[in-house]
Structure formats: structure tokens, C-alpha cells
Amino acid sequence: MELSTSSLAHVPRDCRPRVVAPPAGIVHLGLGAFHRAHQAVFTEDAMAAGGGDWGIVGVAPRSADVVDAMRAQDGLFSVTTLDPGGNSTRVIGSSAGQMRAAADPGAVVALLADPTIKIVTLTVTEKGYKLDAATGRLLLDDDLRADLETGRPPQTVPGLLIRGLCARRRADAGPIALASCDNLPANGHRLRGLITGLAAATAIADWVASSVSFPGSMVDRIVPATTAATLAGASTALGVRDRAAVNGEPYSAWVIEDDFPAGRPAWELAGAVLTTDARPWERLKLRTLNGVHSAIAYLGAVAGCTTIASALALPGMHSVVREFIASDVAPSFEPPSGVDTLAYGEEVLIRFENPAIEYQTVQVAMDGSQKLPQRVLQTIADRLAAGSVPHWGALVVAAWMRFVQGVADDGTPLPLNDPLADRIRARLAAAPATPSGVVDALLGLDTVFTPALAEDARWRAALIEWLTAIDKHGVKATLAGALP
Ligand code: CS2
Numbered sequence: 001m002e003l004s005t006s007s008l009a010h011v012p013r014d015c016r017p018r019v020v021a022p023p024a025g026i027v028h029l030g031l032g033a034f035h036r037a038h039q040a041v042f043t044e045d046a047m048a049a050g051g052g053d054w055g056i057v058g059v060a061p062r063s064a065d066v067v068d069a070m071r072a073q074d075g076l077f078s079v080t081t082l083d084p085g086g087n088s089t090r091v092i093g094s095s096a097g098q099m100r101a102a103a104d105p106g107a108v109v110a111l112l113a114d115p116t117i118k119i120v121t122l123t124v125t126e127k128g129y130k131l132d133a134a135t136g137r138l139l140l141d142d143d144l145r146a147d148l149e150t151g152r153p154p155q156t157v158p159g160l161l162i163r164g165l166c167a168r169r170r171a172d173a174g175p176i177a178l179a180s181c182d183n184l185p186a187n188g189h190r191l192r193g194l195i196t197g198l199a200a201a202t203a204i205a206d207w208v209a210s211s212v213s214f215p216g217s218m219v220d221r222i223v224p225a226t227t228a229a230t231l232a233g234a235s236t237a238l239g240v241r242d243r244a245a246v247n248g249e250p251y252s253a254w255v256i257e258d259d260f261p262a263g264r265p266a267w268e269l270a271g272a273v274l275t276t277d278a279r280p281w282e283r284l285k286l287r288t289l290n291g292v293h294s295a296i297a298y299l300g301a302v303a304g305c306t307t308i309a310s311a312l313a314l315p316g317m318h319s320v321v322r323e324f325i326a327s328d329v330a331p332s333f334e335p336p337s338g339v340d341t342l343a344y345g346e347e348v349l350i351r352f353e354n355p356a357i358e359y360q361t362v363q364v365a366m367d368g369s370q371k372l373p374q375r376v377l378q379t380i381a382d383r384l385a386a387g388s389v390p391h392w393g394a395l396v397v398a399a400w401m402r403f404v405q406g407v408a409d410d411g412t413p414l415p416l417n418d419p420l421a422d423r424i425r426a427r428l429a430a431a432p433a434t435p436s437g438v439v440d441a442l443l444g445l446d447t448v449f450t451p452a453l454a455e456d457a458r459w460r461a462a463l464i465e466w467l468t469a470i471d472k473h474g475v476k477a478t479l480a481g482a483l484p
Contacts, residue, residue, distance in 0.1 A: 188216025
């Protein structure tokens, strides 16, 4: 039997949703596993505790799989919390519909112009915003230009949002909040800059300024990609088949700027923290959790480890990432008041060690050109500006430079899933195959490395030193010998 509203009676009572088929109030762009295990859960709990019509219409930009699976299940899906002390599974009922933007962009635009929709949340990944990762400036590529300058159905996220906002203004459907939940620095400010920049040349510029808000947020939960084992585990727990199941770690956090002109769910009743400025939390999380995640991913993948937990168990890895946190990350920023970055880092390492979360190193490693700037390079830039050479940060970037060459230490091919893959390959192919050749070729990627970073001789030397060590001894031996 499949999971659906009519089969819920067969699902164990304590796994059933707290809300079913709520009227829509939110559109969510990016129907991936992270959203289903994060905002969808917070929003269900908020409706259960505080009421309101805040059902989520989930929009998948391209992929049809999740949309089809969820539609067949009346929008229901389950989240299994992977806890070394015992797993628990619950069905989430906060969905109010599913759409595929690529198949029917007009329907998404019409929805954004519907007065019942008061919030748009986004998890479209770093590259979805079409922003230069190094500087945050708009990257007006051919796709986005076509969305803005022709009447074709929009194919990019910014194109879809602008078209939706124009339609909303025309329909006089009232104010709306656009809330980025992606791992971008100052994500609310970046989305505001993007949308107001694109709207500047249009008739909706003033309306956007007065009626659209851009609350920033820090989102956090480790949610591995769904596998056949995820689906099998959910079916066993539920007694019915769930094709849209996801797994997540026990930890889950959401710090959101409270700027919702048309109202919002009572997320604070679901454990979220409402604040006036989420940036200190985002910076802490991006530089520590995500920075260390990427560090373990690149070093681990090159060393031949498939999961983050197994990579963290390599001799020397734990000490190296602790040194990275203590010597480079922690001194690079002021944490939110009351938070100790070193203690936060220790908690993060315990979360990464959870053996039940089989988070793939290559999943974290993908899109490095979009992730490294906010996760690692800003830390490095701040340390260099303070007069200190970030030795461990250089090891992380050297590991990325080794990773993008496409083979692990044992000769196994490594995937390069990155919007800049072609540029990266072309630069490497044109450069001498020496550590300094590779470092110079990649430092020339100007949407990744700012001029200050590309030109810093101290840092370049540190990169070359690490890359030489990795080339000569491999990652495992480099890690094992990195600290006395
Ligand atoms: C990870 C994140 O895949 C990645 O790049 O670093 O998805 C990470 O698991 C989340 O940000 C945790 O909140």
C-alpha cells in the first residue's frame, strides 16, 4: 500500500502527521530533501501549535521525480530522524500542492500573484541565484538575460521571481516575503540585492521597495540524499510505501529575521529563533559547520573515503580540522553573543561523526566554486587582512585544487559537478602540471577568488606547499604527518 491520506489509518498512530492538507500560504522553491526535512517540519509544527493557513506549495525547478512521488501520496512524505539512540519516523502533512517549474512556469507565476500566498521560501542551492560567488554581484548569463528580455517562460529562479512579482503587483495581491534558506552569506541581503537590482529597470521597482521583504535566515540540519535504503527504512517504520521519504540528523535549527509583511507561521512555537539579524548566526554556521564539512569532503574524497564520517575517522583528520577551527575559523569573526566558536565546532564534529548519516563526500564536494567563497575563502581573506597566514585554510583549498583534477590518490575517478567545471578543466589543461601551475591556474578563477586572494604571495606559497605534499605523499600521509 502507498502512503496517502486514505492509507494514514494504517500508519502507526505516533507517526501520523499533526496537520493534513492545510490551505496554501507559502510557496517553496526547491523541493529537495533538505526542505522536506527542515522548513516543512518546522511549518507543520508551527501550524499544529499556532494554527494558520500556511500550507506549502512545493515547486521543483526541474526534477519531476519528487513532484510525481508527492502528488501520488497527496503531498505526504516521511522524515526519519537518524539517532544513534534509536530512529523515529513521522509523516509530514504541511504540503498544499506540488508543481514543476520547468513543465509549467506560468502556473508558478500565477501562484506568486495569488493573495493567499504570503511567503516564498527558497532552497535553490548557491548556483540558483546567479550571483558571482566571490563578490555577490549579479551574473547576467544568457539564460537569465533571456528570461528578462524576452517573453519566454522563465527558466531561472530570478527570472521566475521577477515575473511572479510583476504579476503580483498587477493583481494587487499585497505584500510578500521572499525568504532565502540557502547557505549564502547574508542570504536575505543577497536576495534583496538581486531582486531590487533586476526590478530597478521595471515598473515594479517602487512596489518591490515598499511591499517585498527579504528576511535572511540561518538553516541547519544534515540531510543526506535519499537512497533506496532510506525508502526501505521508511516503509518498514510506516507499514506503507513512501517514495518521497527523507532522513535527517536529530539536530535541526532555524534562525530567521522576523520581517514578514503579510504574516507568518508561528515558527517560534516549533523551535525556530526569530531575530532582527541572522547574519552572525549564518557566519558562524557557514564558516564553521559548512567550512569544515567542505574540508573533510575534499580531503576525504581524495583519500578515497565515500562518507564524511569515515573521512573524519582518518588518522590525523580530526586534529587537523580542529586546528583549522581554532587557528583560522574562530579568530576570523565575532560569534553571536553567548556562543563559543570552539565549543560549537566540537558539537559540529560530533554531528559529523553520526555513523547513521551516510553523507557522501562527493555530495558536499559538488559546486565547490559556489561554496568555497563563503565557507572558506572569506575566513582566509579575513585572516590575511589581519596579518596572519591561514595555514590550515590553505590545506583545505589545496585539497579542493587536488579534488578538481578528477582522480583520487588511488587513481579512482572523482566527479566534478560544478557550474564552472568546463572553465576549471580548461584552465588546468592549459597550465603546467606542477603544484604552482595548478595553483596559479585556479587562482585565476575570478568568480571564486577575489583579486586580494589571487594576488597574495603568502597564501599562494602556503597553497603550493600543501599541494606539493599531497601530490608527493597523498592525503592520508599528509594528514597523518600534519601535526606533531
Ligand atoms: C553540506 C550542507 O552538502 C553540503 O554542502 O555542507 O548541505 C550541510 O549538510 C547543511 O548546510 C547542514 O545544515
